[in-house]
Amino acid sequence: MKQQLGLVPTHREGPLVSVKDVYKHFPTGGGFGRGNVVRAVDGVTFDIAAGETLGLVGESGCGKSTLGRVIMQLQPATSGSIKFEDRELTKMRGNELRQVRQRMQIIFQDPYASLNPRMTIGDIVAEPLKNFGLGNKREREKRVQEVMKVCGLNPNFTNRYPHEFSGGQRQRIGIARALVLTPSLIVADEPISALDVSIQAQIVNLLEDLQNEYKLTYLFIAHDLSVVRHVSDRVAVMYLGKIVEVASSRDVYDNPLHPYTKVLLSSIPYTDPELEARRKPILLKGEIPSPINPPSGCRFHTRCPIAQPICSEVEPPLEKKADGHVAACHFPGKL
Amino acid sequence: MDAGETLGIVGESGSGKSMTALSILNLVPEPGRISGGQILFKNRDVVTMTSGDLLEYRGGDVAMIFQDPMTSLNPVLRVGFQIEEAMRAHSRFDKRQAKARVIPLLERVRIPSPKQRARDFPHQFSGGMRQRAMIAMGLANEPSLLIADEPTTALDVTVQAQILELLKELNRELGTAIILISHNVAVISSLCTRVMVMYAGRVVESGPTRQVFDHPEHPYTWSLLRSVPRVDERRHERLISIQGMPPDLSRLPTGCTFHPRCQFKVERCLREEPPLVEVAADQEARCWVLMRNVSKESQAVRT
Numbered sequence: 001m002k003q004q005l006g007l008v009p010t011h012r013e014g015p016l017v018s019v020k021d022v023y024k025h026f027p028t029g030g031g032f033g034r035g036n037v038v039r040a041v042d043g044v045t046f047d048i049a050a051g052e053t054l055g056l057v058g059e060s061g062c063g064k065s066t067l068g069r070v071i072m073q074l075q076p077a078t079s080g081s082i083k084f085e086d087r088e089l090t091k092m093r094g095n096e097l098r099q100v101r102q103r104m105q106i107i108f109q110d111p112y113a114s115l116n117p118r119m120t121i122g123d124i125v126a127e128p129l130k131n132f133g134l135g136n137k138r139e140r141e142k143r144v145q146e147v148m149k150v151c152g153l154n155p156n157f158t159n160r161y162p163h164e165f166s167g168g169q170r171q172r173i174g175i176a177r178a179l180v181l182t183p184s185l186i187v188a189d190e191p192i193s194a195l196d197v198s199i200q201a202q203i204v205n206l207l208e209d210l211q212n213e214y215k216l217t218y219l220f221i222a223h224d225l226s227v228v229r230h231v232s233d234r235v236a237v238m239y240l241g242k243i244v245e246v247a248s249s250r251d252v253y254d255n256p257l258h259p260y261t262k263v264l265l266s267s268i269p270y271t272d273p274e275l276e277a278r279r280k281p282i283l284l285k286g287e288i289p290s291p292i293n294p295p296s297g298c299r300f301h302t303r304c305p306i307a308q309p310i311c312s313e314v315e316p317p318l319e320k321k322a323d324g325h326v327a328a329c330h331f332p333g334k335l
Numbered sequence: 336m337d338a339g340e341t342l343g344i345v346g347e348s349g350s351g352k353s354m355t356a357l358s359i360l361n362l363v364p365e366p367g368r369i370s371g372g373q374i375l376f377k378n379r380d381v382v383t384m385t386s387g388d389l390l391e392y393r394g395g396d397v398a399m400i401f402q403d404p405m406t407s408l409n410p411v412l413r414v415g416f417q418i419e420e421a422m423r424a425h426s427r428f429d430k431r432q433a434k435a436r437v438i439p440l441l442e443r444v445r446i447p448s449p450k451q452r453a454r455d456f457p458h459q460f461s462g463g464m465r466q467r468a469m470i471a472m473g474l475a476n477e478p479s480l481l482i483a484d485e486p487t488t489a490l491d492v493t494v495q496a497q498i499l500e501l502l503k504e505l506n507r508e509l510g511t512a513i514i515l516i517s518h519n520v521a522v523i524s525s526l527c528t529r530v531m532v533m534y535a536g537r538v539v540e541s542g543p544t545r546q547v548f549d550h551p552e553h554p555y556t557w558s559l560l561r562s563v564p565r566v567d568e569r570r571h572e573r574l575i576s577i578q579g580m581p582p583d584l585s586r587l588p589t590g591c592t593f594h595p596r597c598q599f600k601v602e603r604c605l606r607e608e609p610p611l612v613e614v615a616a617d618q619e620a621r622c623w624v625l626m627r628n629v630s631k632e633s634q635a636v637r638t
Binding site: 059060166168196197198199200201202204205208223225226227229230231253263264265266267268269270271272273274275276279281283284286287288 | 347348447461463464491492493495496497499500518519520521522524525544545548549558559560562563564565566567568571573574575576577578580581596
């Protein structure tokens with residue numbers, strides 16, 4: 001059966017992605033079971049609705065990139081369930097998984113490292129089509145030029161090599177490669193943090209335009225909370241392998257319930273010098289604990305300004321605290 | 336720049352921020368050289384200083400910290416020893432004094448249990464602590480100016496907040512003047528009372544931070560401030576993106592170097608480079624147009 005080439009907007013009810021109790025542990029050293037285990041993702045549950053942008057924020061080492069890669073099945077989950085378009089991904093193997101991959105694509109942070117320097121950009125963008133045996137040569141060429149145009153690249157440049165392009169243009173090539181199939185989900189892992197400030201806005205605007213046009217669903221992973229607020233419908237905050245809060249973008253920023261979210265927000269300087277002069281950052285004590293041996297109870301209790309005895313004993317579940325607002329804290333909104 | 340002042344230099348990569356800082360230390364890497372002009376530090380010209388004077392000046396009068404503290408620290412020497420070494424390289428403190436100052440310096444930059452930590456190697460420190468150690472080393476000879484080149488870019492936001500608070504405190508309590516180089520306008524806003532905006536190797540606007548950020552006159556400053564999403568964003572507005580990319584410094588455009596990307600350019604901008612002139616009290620800009628002359632309607636046209 002010949003598959004259609006071109007972007008098909010997704011229309012569906014219910015979540016596009018459903019992540020349930022997902023764990024990703026990495027064994028370190030030792031061998032024969034004697035080594036330690038890095039608990040990079042440690043029991044994570046959330047949904048991504050079709051057509052929305054879910055922002056995933058957290059500091060380096062919190063497991064956000066690992067979570068993105070596990071959802072894409074670039075790395076297998078240690079346990080848990082990941083449903084994509086109602087199909088369980090963790091049980092899929094081989095060809096079945098390959099077919100699903102046409103519907104989910106990833107954009108990487110470093111547009112210098114993620115493009116093969118020996119391939120022309122026409123070949124780079126066409127490669128996913130070839131991989132899946134879609135279309136003949138002429139159809140593929142047509143499709144590549146179409147996608148390049150959509151991504152703001154000159155379609156006559158297909159014979160050029162990545163080094164001839166600037167960082168922003170390379171990121172556009174990466175986006176074109178992700179779009180050339182017919183994805184419904186795009187995982188964008190820090191897609192703009194390697195780019196110059198004036199170029200970042202171009203890429204953010206492009207991602208927004210593409211989403212509107214093709215009803216794409218984004219998992220937008222970033223450490224920059226301002227960008228995440230700008231692009232996301234909902235935001236999930238991660239700390240040490242766990243999601244501590246999920247809510248609409250507005251609720252997370254205006255009414256954060258988890259103390260860690262509050263600390264993160266208070267840490268961001270404002271551009272407006274007047275607002276900035278009034279900002280009172282909540283400074284955290286100590287360092288982020290090791291994911292090999294996370295603290296008991298609530299993982300944030302060792303650094304939390306309002307921790308009580310119960311916080312080190314009982315792990316707070318991620319539960320509903322208000323409409324569309326979940327948080328994992330014994331004393332939500334108290335900081 | 337005055338004693339005790341905090342100056343921010345903002346611009347994109349390749350705009351000349353770091354070269355400006357390295358020039359102040361007369362450390363421009365070969366084959367580059369300072370081809371003209373003067374750099375006066377307390378009325379002495381750094382460009383013509385003898386190499387002996389330069390050794391005392393660098394790290395003595397002016398200290399510099401960099402983005403990545405791991406590459407600036409020696410991985411095989413203990414942190415405490417490296418701070419001591421910074422003092423031994425200069426003649427302000429004798430051997431005994433230098434040794435005695437290490438722990439208080441680490442304490443000053445808020446490194447917990449400084450006595451034990453002084454015996455640690457750099458790899459045993461987290462990113463934030465390494466940057467603190469670099470700041471301690473920078474302060475060791477009580478310089479009057481500290482240059483910080485993207486000091487928080489590699490750090491997480493909560494650690495960035497700690498480092499910015501520390502720098503503010505040092506400026507307030509020790510009176511150390513600070514030049515902060517950053518591409519992040521909010522970081523500049525947080526620490527600096529004055530700001531200098533650079534584009535393609537030139538200053539395009541400068542003045543008191545509040546005034547420049549509230550009333551930018553150069554279109555580049557104006558667009559830069561609107562191209563970054565604000566964390567206090569009330570409603571979703573499309574970002575202003577600056578079209579094109581920064582120019583190749585070996586083939587600068589004619590006239591105003593920003594004209595190929597400027598949405599407010601006039602014919603004159605293509606031919607003549609504007610001078611840096613005073614546009615308001617204490618505020619200078621290099622532009623033939625100036626944002627005050629651009630109507631609200633034209634400003635609202637988004638690209």
